Each structure stands twice: as C-alpha cells, then as structure tokens.
Amino acid sequence: MNHDAVLEQKKIMESEWGGGKAPFGVSWRKYMMWIFIVSDAFTFGAFLAAYGLFRVTSEAWPNTYEVFTAFPLIPFEAPMLFVAMMTFILICSSFTMALAVSASYKNDRANALKFLGLTILGGSIFLLCQVYEWYHFIHDGASLTGNPWGTPLFSASFFMITGFHGLHVLSGLILLTITALKVKRGFYERRGSYEGVEIVGLYWHFVDLVWVFVFTFFYLL
Template sequence: MSTTVVTSGTEGKTWGGGSKPLHASYGKLMMWFFIVSDALTFSAFLAAYGFSRFKFIDAWPIADEVFTHVPFLHGQDLPMIYVAFMTFILIMSSVTMVLAVDAGHHLKKSKVTLYMFLTIIGGLIFVGSQAWEWSTFIKGSYGAVQTKGGNILQFVDTDGHRVALSDFVVATPVENVRREDVNGLASVSQGTTPTYTIENVIHGLEAHDNILVRTQFLNEHGHPTVLSREESLSKVKSEAKHVVEGANLHVNEYGPPLFADFFFFITGFHGFHVFSGVVINIIIFFNVILGTYEKRKSYEMVEKVGLYWHFVDLVWVFVFTFFYLV
C-alpha cells in the first residue's frame, strides 16, 4: 500500500481544498446564507404589512383590543398576556436548544437528548398556542356590521364599553335557503349565513337607547370615534350592509380585512417555520438517540438545526413587536 497517495501536495495552500472559508464549516455557512435569505422574505412580508398599515393609518385596529383572550379564562380582558407567554415559551426553547448545542460540544449524549426533547416540547406548545390564537381570532368576540364602503361599525354602550351583537340583537329565524341550480352545486358557493340580519341589528339598535356606534376611524387621541345616538341610527340605517362575526380572508370584525389577511399570512408562515423546525428537531433527536453523532465525534448537525431554530425565535421577536406592540 506504500504507493497510495495520501497527500495531494496542496496542504496549507488557500485554494488547495479542505480549508474552511471564514473558519466556518460548509454546512454552517450555507445555513447562514439560508437564514439571510429567509430573513429577507420575512422582512418583505412585515414591510408589506407596514405599507398597508400606513395606508390605513387612521383606521387600523388596536392590537390590545383584538388579542385579549387567554385559554381557560373566559370573558376576561387580558391584552397581550397570552402572546407574552408564547414569546417566553419560544425564547425558553431557544435556551434549551443552545444548551443542547453546548452539551454537544462536550460530547455528552444524554444531555443533548434531554435538551433536544425539551426544545421539541417547547415548539409543540408554541404551535398549539398559535392554533388556539387563530381559532379565537376566526370566531371573533363581539361581532360588527360592515358598511357599503367596506368599513366596520362596532357597538359600544354609553360608557364606551364594547357590546356584543348577541347582547342587544334578537335573531329572527332565517330558513337556510338553498338555491338549486342546474348542476345542483349551489350549496357549495353559498357559504354560511350570519346569525343576524341587518334588519335584526336595526331593530335591536332602535330598541336599546344606550347603544352607540363606534367607527374604525381613530380620533386625535388615537381612540376609535364614537358616534352620537342620532348619528348611530342614521349610519346603520343608511350604510350597513353585512353582519360580520369573526374574521376570515374577506371580512374582519376588527377593522380592514387586510389586517386579518396579514395576520393569517405572516403568523401562518412563521407557524409553518416552527412546525418544520419541530419536524427537523425530531429527526435530529432520533439521530442523537441512535448515536449517529456520537460515532462521528461531532454534534455539528445539532448546531446547524439550532441555528435554524434560533432564527425562528428571532423572527417571532419581530412579529411580536409589529403585530402586537407597535
């Protein structure tokens, strides 16, 4: 075997191969490049959100009034608490991830296993919380009325507290008319019927003297404008078109439909990243258990997936600021 070439004669030369540019391995460098490009994608979404917000700067929903729910605490007004909890969970799972990377540097297999497991649990709690947040947002809380111009009218009592449609509107039984068209497919495109009709809302408003209309336009103090009793009645009678309960991609009881569109798109895209992060973490977790990295004497794979996981946390920090705080 003495004839086997074991050296190429290029060792120590910059372009001889085998040298790591920037002292980072190929995998880590590529992960950084991916993170930069993904960061640009997310900033493009957030910048687009900023664009729409500046366009409707006088009518954008106030996040504290939209996200006020905490699981198991029904009917309590707790703005931001649950989102803060979600943020903390994600930061915490970032910590267990970095602890796993650190244990990997010291080749401690059992510690890496434990910390990877905790990271996966944190990720699952976060994704679950996000699903709950979505379902609460889709169901809505008070209900509102949409005008011909596409604006939202909400209802408050004389003290300025929000009033739900169910508190003053009595629904008349509506038979769910199913139009039969030639193909028999009419029911597919009809969608769901709201609980109340516009006539129900007008009757309810006339019957309750203490109910006023609140428009989505913000006054000089940054609060939504509340109309007088006469203005409220004439506004609803002349302009109201649809009853809106909850939010979807077309309408949104909290304000401009774009708010809901961006909420679903950006938090959805982030949630998808968290979900893929959990899946990748699970794969790496099993590789750790099987001893793949123990045999390689290098836990760099944990480090690479860690970079991705921290990036997901980093994005959430920005989403949290721009959706819930600013």
C-alpha cells in the same frame, strides 16, 4: 521565478482564504444554513415591509390590545397576555436549544437529548398556542377577507405572517425531531461531530428571532 512570488505563494497556502480549506473553519453545511437564513430573512422582510405599508396607509388600524385579549380558562379579558406567554415559551425553547448545542459539544449525549426534547416541547406548545390563537381569532369573526375590527388587511396579514412563521416552526420541529432521533441512535457520536445539532440550532434561533420581530411589529406596536 522571483523570490517574492514564492514567498507570496507560501503565505497564500497557509492563509485562511488560500484554498484547500474552509475559511473560518466553517463547514459547508453550516454555511448553507447561514446563507439560507439570510435568504429567508428577506422573505420575512418583504412580508413585514408589506405589512408596514398596509398599516401606514390604512385609515384606521385595529388596536391589537383590544383584539388579542383571550386567554384560555380566564373569564376576563387579558390583553396580550397569551401572546406574551407564547413568546416567552418560544424564547425559552431557544434557551434550551442553546443548552442542547453546548451539551452536544461536550459529547454529553444524555443532556443533549434532554434539552432537544425540551426544545421540541417548547416549540410544540408554541404551535398549539398559535392554533388556539387562530381558532379564537377566527371564532371572533376574522377571515382572510374581513374581520370585525376594520380593514381586512389586518386579519389577512395576520394570517399570512403568523401562518408563514408557523410553517417555519413546524418544519423546525420536524428537523429537531429527526436530529433528536439521530442523537439518540448515536449517529453524531459515530461521526465524531455534533455539528448537525448546531445547524438545527441556528435555524431554531432564526425562527425565534423572526417571531420576536413579528411580536414587536404586529402585536406590540
């Protein structure tokens, strides 16, 4: 066998993609989460694209600044204030999630647990806010088949998109809770890797990112 082939084989055996190891040092768990996120992004992408089409083709689209004006305990109208607050809370929870991941990297169990707890808190508040938002929207007469502000596609796509996102937040909260319990019991410490926290973190950032898109396209624009 010629020398070149041997050299090449040597190079291959040491290379990142040469087999026998994970390219970029990313474990299969993390790959799976990334790939799932890409796939799920297409689900949301399809919803948002459909929403965009409804909006462009509808003769009149309600002005969201006139629709989402409720804020608990405030007697006057505060357009978009509530949803801006929700968005802020969710972004904060993304921030605490990042802190939890970095704490877990330092094997700082107490801080990891603390920031995970804060993330769960933020997520729960967001979800409760969304319940309020839905309650108010329904109270004002919106349903899947109609609403007082015009085309029923408005309320239907609102319920569909925020509902689908809310389901994601809910499952994220469940995942976070499980992860937090595992951190508390020292599962990751024993394993020697806090990767689980990082993976849930990826999912949580994704859910937040989707919300930013929903917020931009549905509420702001």
